[in-house]
């Protein structure tokens with residue numbers, strides 16, 4: 058249980074700036090998911106939190122105490138490394154038990170905790186093996202197990218489920234969240250998996266090139282992305298973007314892109330005529346409708362199981378729509394979609410920030 | 413000409429191993445296998461001064477060997493020296509290696525300096541320490557007297573209780589850096605991840621050393637022990653130069669004793685027998701060690 062606070066954090070490796078002017082407060086018991094493209098500095102931020110990288114500039118505080126210069130051992134942090142960092146010379150049992158052994162816990166307690174973690178992780182048959190005798194996914198679970206037996210203030214997970222199969226992943230999501238709730242720990246969790254981020258997070262932090270660009274509840278990031286980058290990053294399949302202009306027609310404001318005209322909600326009435334904007338529409342927010350304003354040339358139908366993805370071209374832009382399975386459409390024809398005005402995301406064409 | 417070069421090309425072609433192995437095999441035969449066989453043959457003979465030739469004596473040398481108190485004494489000295497020096501060099505070598513395993517400025521220079529002792533011929537090192545341990549003007553003797561380890565009435569190399577330790581000093585000075593270099597090579601190539609994980613798991617420096625470093629280094633340590641151990645068991649130069657086995661016979665190692673029998677007493681057969689015993693013991697110890705130290709992970 059701890060708060061973690063980042064104030065104006067910066068970090069560079071040589072001339073490469075990896076983290077830039079980063080401000081973030083993580084509350085006690087919060088489950089924070091770090092999202093961001095590969096190389097944006099997520100691992101660096103975690104390692105810095107753990108004390109494995111020095112803080113370049115700014116202040117890092119845990120529980121209100123500045124820890125920039127506190128030894129990693131004294132920060133009471135458990136971490137699952139992206140590359141697992143298992144102990145190659147120890148069997149799985151000792152890998153998981155190590156933190157308890159060095160803390161000189163009673164043998165019985167250690168055994169009980171390790172056995173419990175192993176059974177949750179499905180590692181019981183492998184306790185006597187060395188890491189190099191395990192598959193990638195099994196190694197990753199050992200890394201998880203090492204964190205699970207800890208009772209740390211802060212838990213750091215660096216893509217802990219990336220190598221697991223879908224079923225195990227779903228199972229582990231629940232386990233991790235339960236562990237977090239049981240220990241009332243503060244957790245920072247890095248993932249590339251949208252579902253993990255949306256389902257597990259109390260708060261999502263989206264990073265881009267070493268900066269935080271949006272912090273919020275999962276629904277907030279999905280519903281009100283503050284920039285085109287966020288809108289593009291969150292959601293799968295990704296949001297469709299149409300380049301166009303705002304047009305005033307009396308009191309109403311419309312988004313216009315070629316022949317396509319979409320009415321915008323009242324909130325846009327003070328926008329000036331002719332402003333160049335980008336309109337974002339989520340594939341799941343459109344419905345097939347003969348009277349729909351959006352007309353697309355259907356080029357490909359992808360069946361994903363539960364529903365279908367229609368790949369179309371709308372006014373020279375690629376446009377994907379998700380529709381229920383079984384609707385009667387054929388590739389090569391025109392289809393019409395309707396969308397509610399409040400589901401349109403309008404971004405400035407220059408700054409790409411939300412209007 | 414083109415034909416002959418084609419022939420040669422075939423003879424030396426890369427998919428035949430034996431032309432390339434031949435020089436090595438020849439050297440092995442001439443310098444290792446032949447002397448070994450000759451030594452075995454020799455151990456069943458003895459030089460007869462009156463007849464001025466070697467005569468067959470059967471197992472006489474081997475019988476003498478096991479009844480020879482001086483052989484047992486020098487075997488004891490050898491084993492003692494072997495164990496003591498090996499332990500000192502291992503511990504000291506590891507400690508120094510851990511200290512030097514750092515990217516701080518100057519460490520690279522210090523690591524370079526370490527190699528210097530290794531280029532000094534052991535006989536010269538023996539002479540150096542003989543002078544430094546001289547009871548009259550030796551700097552080491554003076555220093556040891558200052559810190560109270562020695563009195564002027566107990567010259568280090570002439571006192572039975574301390575003579576071997578005087579030799580140990582030379583060996584430790586010359587060969588500990590060898591250990592350091594091997595350990596450093598190992599330490600520098602260790603993966604950093606387990607250390608980071610162990611630190612976060614709350615392990616102290618000592619716990620990390622015992623549970624991470626030592627197990628990761630066990631192959632490196634095994635190699636160092638093997639190389640150094642074999643060397644120590646054959647130790648000759650230092651005692652030859654520094655004590656000649658004295659005072660009395662207290663610092664006779666097996667090698668020196670074999671040398672004495674062979675060249676001072678002209679008992680070639682018996683000398684060969686002692687050498688063979690040493691060889692057998694080394695082989696047994698080395699192979700036992702390899703067997704035990706073959707840790708899997």
Ligand SMILES: Nc1ncnc2c1ncn2[C@@H]1O[C@H](COP(=O)(O)OP(=O)(O)OP(=O)(O)O)[C@@H](O)[C@H]1O
Nearest residue numbers: 070073075093094095096097098099100101102139
């Ligand atoms: N030790 C280092 N020296 C130099 N550059 C580094 C070092 N570590 C990381 N970087 C650089 O810093 C940037 C951020 O790296 P980081 O590992 O934090 O990314 P990440 O967000 O975790 O990416 P991924 O999702 O691929 O794991 C990258 O551009 C990387 O090349």
Ligand SMILES: [Mg+2]
Nearest residue numbers: 099100139215
């Ligand atoms: Mg990473």
